[in-house]
Amino acid sequence: MLDSYTNDINRTCLPAGLVCKFPANNLQLMVQSGAKGSTVNTMQISCLLGQIELEGKRPPVMISGKSLPSFPAFEFTPRAGGFIDGRFMTGIQPQEFFFHCMAGREGLIDTAVKTSRSGYLQRCLIKHLEGLHVGYDMTVRNSDKSVVQFRYGEDGMDISRAQFFNEKQLQFLSENTKALAQEDILEKLKLGEDQEEIKKYCKEIDEWKEKNGNPLEKTRRKPFMLFSQYVKGKVGSTKKFDKPKIIKLWYEMDNEIRESFEKQCVRCSDPVDSVYQPDSHFGSINERLEKMIEDFQPRRKKKVKKRVPQYHETQDNAVHVRSRGASSQSGEPSTQMTLNTFHFAGRGEMNVTLGIPRLREILMMASKNIKTPSMEIPFLNVPNLEKKRTP
Template sequence: AKGFVANSFYSGLSATEFFFHTMGGREGLVDTAVKTADTGYMARRLSKGLEDLCVQYDNTVQDAGGGIVQFLYGDDGLDPAIMEGKAGVPLNFDRLFMKVKATCGAEEDEYLSPSDISNIVQSLLLKHNGTLDGICSESFRKSLSSFLGDQAKRLECLMKLIDGVEVENFENIKNVEGLTGISKNTEKIAQKVSGITEKQLEITSRLDIFCSSSASVQWVFLKTCLDRYVWKRIEPGTAIGAIGAQSIGEPGTQMTLKTFHFAGVASMNITQGVPRIKEIINGAKRISTPIITVELEHNSNVNAARIIKGRIQKTVLGQVAKSIKIVMTSRSASVKVTLDMKTIREAQLSLDANIVRELILETPKIKRKLQRINVLEDGKLEVFPGGDRNKLHFELHSLKNMLPAVVVKGIKTVERVVIAQKKLDDAENDQGGPKYNMFVEGTGLQAVMGTEGVDGRKTKSNHIIEVQETLGIEAARKCIIDEIKGTMESHGMSIDIRHMMLLADVMTSRGVVLGITRFGIQKMDKSVLMLASFEKTSDHLFNASVKGKDDKIEGVSECIIMGIPVAIGTGVLKIQQR
């Protein structure tokens, strides 16, 4: 490989090694220099675009002018800084459950059955939701209920495992004597490991911790969960715009500039790293590697996938013709096209001479130069040029050059299609062999989704503007979040999803995708001083003076310029003197 040195430090470099070594070194240096400039500018643009955003006292996220960007920050109103684990979940239930079991002993209490557990959880959550501070998000409620449900199932499985007895229903285990197979001992072991009592779940109990403080401590699983959840909510006045911009901009400085190969797909290059993040944030109309990921309706059949590939991939006449020749006789001159029927059959393209004739006639550039097209026999066509006899020779040659480029099958904007075998979990793998999907290089999302045999609902594109034009602004927002997340994860960086949601909402809240560039920020109705402090200072100031614009001085930049306290954090509240 380039730049690889096989010799040791002792023996030194050979001539070729030295040559490649210097090339590799210089490439690294140039790369680093270019990258720092790019990421630095990107971070500045982000922080300028998001600086005004702040959580208000009604939990909405608003910009300086009072325009609502999100109704609830990050869909759950939690503070990303105090989440547990890399996934950004509010609580690590497993750890908390172990803690409660360890600190709040069961003593002689009855253990609960699965249905009892779910009843208690539902009633407590309903009660909690009625209070002012207790509005937890739907996802948290679901995850809490499902965690306790799993816990109950685990207890059931343990009992079966220890005694090797099939138990149909846990409810009847309570009267243990009635069951012949299960001993009292078994029940005890299983419940010690995985059971939970009512006291541990809900009712507060007193404990002296380490006997150092004689305070009564309430160790209770559900109550602890709900208390901690409420504590993790984001505080009104937090400058989440600035925090979000830094959280996305900072990892960018550690990313490499290189483009990586798409994993598992033959030679399909996909832009990654800093250039990709740059494309997303700029809201670029044209991106360097647009790829549509296609899910198939029948994804286990590779032949079906090949047929659909034929429907999507652009096939030109030059690929399916044996020969395209100029034929001159004493009476006439024409271009003769012979189709390669064997190739057409192998590629499963449903084509014949008549279809090709129609397609040639539909191509506007060629149609102007034609007199007529004759179909000679299966797979042969004769194309007669029209126009002036004097120019006949030129017309024939231009026809011969233009015919190979006529699209006979597929979508014009698609460059190529790759069929890939999906990487599956073991559970999915057992269910009947490998599954396939397709990667389409090029644009034309609507045409691809409308192709027969493609599951349009699961088909994705990485071209945000195209997604907006085809599926609307909500889909574009989701696309921005997924793309930033995917790019960051491929470099081994995990950013809290709430920051990416905020960025996506800022870019899409006006109904079109606005990039965070000087053009996009201008369309976001920012104030004159803010725009002047960003880029093109003189233009904005001249413009404002000509039009007599006024500036309310609400945002961060304007306040700093004028020396006024910023309306973020403690500055959200104004104190009035009587």
């Protein structure tokens, strides 16, 4: 119930309610530039600390019915239940300070306990994955050379280096092409022996897409499917469509007729990055990235008058250069999760089932009944989705 009030206070205060606004406000400058700190830190300093939580609950009530001796018995005000309406800038009251210390102590204990657990979890993972390696042919193989993945992470990219490859960041890449892709290096890459071949191959795929549509979005055209549609057109939509009879007709049909249907279904060529290895061939990027850039093109024409220098009609220099240097991995970040609960002492967002306990539950306990089952349900591609959704 108090969450809505906390959010309203934060919305009012940040950033419009500040006396000294961004970029003159040094704290806001530090957080928004990404140097250090987060919005949670600015909220706790400028707005309020909000509801304190211990082990996912409000501070417990003692046997006397009080949460602290200074409150009346069975007091039901938010403040008695660990809600802090004070902020660090102007200071918090003694009772609030005590609640905050309780949450801070919990964070310290968590840090001390989780360090050993995260270390062991890391060891377990690395021990089981130590035989895996990315080969020169970009496949992930085991110690006995059997293929685990044909492409690391299905796209061959390092997660830590591929953070800019999404729709929101394409504008940034577009505006900083000169900084990200040096012109002299680009010219050398464009003059490579394989460039004409890649352009020709890309053109073939584009021509196929113009005729048959994008293979990532449309249903595939198959000879049998075309034959079924042809028969259905002849029979008429009102009559019953007998599937077994159609299958029988397909197998009894002359080869010449069957071939005429097969000719209408020309197979799309393999993706560029599967024929030309991305790390050694400039201009070879995966289909997802290519589609993302294609979708971005019209927006860029409207927003930016000066066109960014381009290598291929639908491909951006910055994306190409960045994608070439993204193909490895690191396993250390799980150790850093230990500090999360310490940094945000008592914050409601830091749940018990997040971070290391969640990883242990999934990977080590392998429990059938997980504590907080979650599900991601993607929305359909609806224009102005955020404006339309109900509050």
